[in-house]
Amino acid sequence: MDMHTPSPIVFLHLLVVLPCFLLGTYLLFAKKGSTFHLLGGKVYMVLMFFTGGLTLYIPAEVGVRVLNHFGLLHLLSLLTLWAVPRAWFAIKRGNVKTHKRAMILLYVGGILLAGGFAILAKGRYLNTLLFN
Numbered sequence: 001m002d003m004h005t006p007s008p009i010v011f012l013h014l015l016v017v018l019p020c021f022l023l024g025t026y027l028l029f030a031k032k033g034s035t036f037h038l039l040g041g042k043v044y045m046v047l048m049f050f051t052g053g054l055t056l057y058i059p060a061e062v063g064v065r066v067l068n069h070f071g072l073l074h075l076l077s078l079l080t081l082w083a084v085p086r087a088w089f090a091i092k093r094g095n096v097k098t099h100k101r102a103m104i105l106l107y108v109g110g111i112l113l114a115g116g117f118a119i120l121a122k123g124r125y126l127n128t129l130l131f132n
Contacts, residue, residue: 006125009057016051020044021115024107041103045084048110052080055114062123073117080110 006014023044030037060071087102119126 007058009054010125013051013054013058016047016054017111017115020047020051021111023047024111028104028107045088048080048106049084052077052084052110055080062121073114076109076114076117080106080114083110 023040027037027040027044030040055077056070056074059065059069060073063071065071083102083106087099087106090096090098090102118124119130121127
């Protein structure tokens with residue numbers, strides 16, 4: 001498969017993470033505690049957890065590889081899989097401060113950093129798609 005055609009798993013990841021970016025950006029700045037915040041937050045967390053797990057099945061094609069599969073970007077997948085339940089259980093316990101920290105970490109690490117690396121790293125699908 002060439003770099004202009006993503007694998008089905010990469011395509012699925014992109015289909016899930018794009019709404020996460022849009023919804024997460026909105027939720028970050030929207031009024032907290034509203035009905036939409038509660039419902040949108042649940043959708044966002046489920047989608048992020050799903051895409052965090054999904055990315056573990058995408059082999060690293062750029063940079064250092066561990067076990068001939070995992071790369072440094074997979075550390076952000078693990079961050080995502082940790083931050084979602086942390087935020088979920090924190091808010092269920094009424095711990096808004098921990099929930100807020102975990103959600104910001106999830107957005108910055110799981111969306112901005114991972115997305116930034118995916119776009120800027122030469123040889124990655126998004127970099128090739130956008131800059132070649």
